[in-house]
Amino acid sequence: MSDQKKDTLVEINIPGNPEFLRVVRLLVSGYASNHPIPLDEVEDIKVAVSEACNNAIQKSERAGYSGSIKISCWLEDSFVFFKIEDNISETGGEEPDETDDIERGLGFLLIQTLMDEVDVDSDPDTGTRILMKKKIDVA
Template sequence: MRKVHLQIPADAGYIDVVRICLTGIAAKQGFAYEEIEDMKVAVSEACSNAVLHGSGESNAEPVDVTFEPLDTGLTVRVVNYGMSFDHTSARQEASPIQGGSTSDLRVGGLGIYLMEALMDVVRMSSDQGKTEVVLTKYRHA
């Protein structure tokens, strides 16, 4: 199977298109239902971050999503062309939900934790005007 490239507007309403495409490609690759559902959550989070943080106020820049089938799994690249961010600091702040009550919960950081919990490999890079999140899932079934 070949790479599939999808470019969506920086609008949360288009993330469903990415999820549908991912479902079809992952099913064709032989992933189990549970694995596909995990990937959908992780990729949706990466796309949400790209839309929310990467496109600026004008939402003028698109989000590029590339599905790269592997012999043993699938890699999904999500790229936005907005402001860069310090992913190392963001990763250090990422953690599971903690605290005794909802008032103890802080906003942010959970997305990175979810991506890392649900995917086998997560890489992030960011430089002037471009942020890329690379998510890889291997077939375990």
């Protein structure tokens, strides 16, 4: 881990429950307020991170149990990074319906458009990790 990442890393865990989405958005706003990120870009990041958490929470709802979602954010090399990891299995739960698929498609479209780079690593048994980054003007 680089010194810059170590010095700027913030991590929180939330239950896989939609009532905590507001906490996630507050985290993004609060974290961004400590760094020179333009307000419009803060709003972009807020949407993208919230959508990534939506994906985990909807998996949790279909699985029928409240999994855990870890959100990490840090600065490195003029980028702000957000990593959203869950431990929610997709095997054995309800299948996503048409509405879920439409919403998930819209959600990933928003993430991919609003962030500069997105990497998704998903395992049906062990969970999903979404790493996203956005370039910022660090003074």
